[in-house]
Amino acid sequence: MSITAKEAEIIEEMDLFGDWQEKFGYVIDHGKALPAMEDALRVDENIVHGCQNKVYIVSAFDGTLVHYTADSEAQIPRGLLSMLIRVFENEKPEDILTADLQFIDKAGIRDNLSMQRSNGLEAMIRRMKMEAAKYIKN
Secondary structure: OOHHHHHHHHHHHHHOOOOHHHHHHHHHHHHHOOOOOOHHHOOHHHEOOOOOOOEEEEEEEOOOOEEEEEEEOOHHHHHHHHHHHHHHOOEOHHHHHHOOOOHHHHOOOHHHOOHHHHHHHHHHHHHHHHHHHOOOOO
16 A cells, blocks of 8 residues: 555544544554554664654664654654554655655644644654665665
C-alpha cells in the first residue's frame, strides 16, 4: 500500500469521529498498539530533540524498505508516532523523503495540537526522514 493510500485510510478513519475529544481518543488508542521499545534503544542518540516529552526513534533497513521502532513516555506523542510509523513503515527511503504527509492537515491533526506538540510532531517527521535519508545510495 502506498504512503498516499495509508494517509487516505487515516483521514477516513478520523472522519468517523464527531469531535476532537473522540479524535484524540483515536490517536491515543493508536499509540497503545505501538510495541514497547527495548530499554537498550532508549539512549541519548535516539532521542528526538524538539519534543516536549521524551521521544525515541530508530530505524533499520532491509536493503529495500525502511522499518521504524519508536516510543514516547506520553500518550499523544506515542499515538502520533504510531500513525507516522503506519504511514512510513515498509516504504522505500526515497518515498519517505518525498512524502508531504497531507493526512496531518486534512485530518485536522495539526490544527488541534498545541504549538509545542505541533513543533514536536514536526521534529518527529524530520527525524524519520533523516533516518530514511541514511539509506539512500548516492
